[in-house]
Amino acid sequence: MSISSPVVSSCTAVIRLNASKGEGQMRRFRIALIAIIAAAAGSLFLPGQASATVYPETWLPDSGLHTYCFTGGFSSSIDPGTGTYAMNILDSTTDMTISNLGACSANTTDVWWWSLDLAGTIRGQAECIFWSGSVCDSADVRIDFAQIDIGDNDIADRDKTSVHEIGHTIGLGHHSPGEHNCAMISGEIPSLDIQWRRYHAHDISHINAQF
Numbered sequence: 001m002s003i004s005s006p007v008v009s010s011c012t013a014v015i016r017l018n019a020s021k022g023e024g025q026m027r028r029f030r031i032a033l034i035a036i037i038a039a040a041a042g043s044l045f046l047p048g049q050a051s052a053t054v055y056p057e058t059w060l061p062d063s064g065l066h067t068y069c070f071t072g073g074f075s076s077s078i079d080p081g082t083g084t085y086a087m088n089i090l091d092s093t094t095d096m097t098i099s100n101l102g103a104c105s106a107n108t109t110d111v112w113w114w115s116l117d118l119a120g121t122i123r124g125q126a127e128c129i130f131w132s133g134s135v136c137d138s139a140d141v142r143i144d145f146a147q148i149d150i151g152d153n154d155i156a157d158r159d160k161t162s163v164h165e166i167g168h169t170i171g172l173g174h175h176s177p178g179e180h181n182c183a184m185i186s187g188e189i190p191s192l193d194i195q196w197r198r199y200h201a202h203d204i205s206h207i208n209a210q211f
Helices: 079-092 156-169 201-210
Strands: 012-015 029-038 065-070 097-103 111-115 122-132 135-143
Touching: 065 079, 079 097, 079 135, 079 156, 122 156, 135 156
Parallel strands: 065 097, 065 111, 111 135
Antiparallel strands: 012 029, 029 122, 122 135
């Protein structure tokens, strides 16, 4: 199992806390790619025609089974249900499957969910923590609820952000509205239309072909 980082975007050194032993113990140090949603207040996204995108744009998970866990901070956060929502969207709209492993303890769990106070206007982050070659064994998804809730439509916006971050863990990158009108646009949710909390059909075709 490798913790080396691909040279794709800005990288940073971070720490994962083992929630099953208390979120102040058993630190895991690692350097890896961070995929960030930087929200621009008041940004508007207008419909556009979809165009082809490459895949993967970030990294691929180790299999079509996406296991996940909630850290203690996420479980006790204002809306842990948004993590469940995002995982269920993955399970119900693609050929991938999910498994909730409960409390976080294993470094092989595909996604660890966190509720954190992120820097600046960052709403969410996805980062691969452990690699096997070019495949991601374990990733973090970090949600900043306070930052998301600055705008309107808070519950829908939390779900959009969570679906977006899980998208990064399965190979999807940021999309402009001119490419795909879906959850993979950056920033605040443009409206309550369900398309902003779903993956685009083009992305789903890539995912299903892979898994």
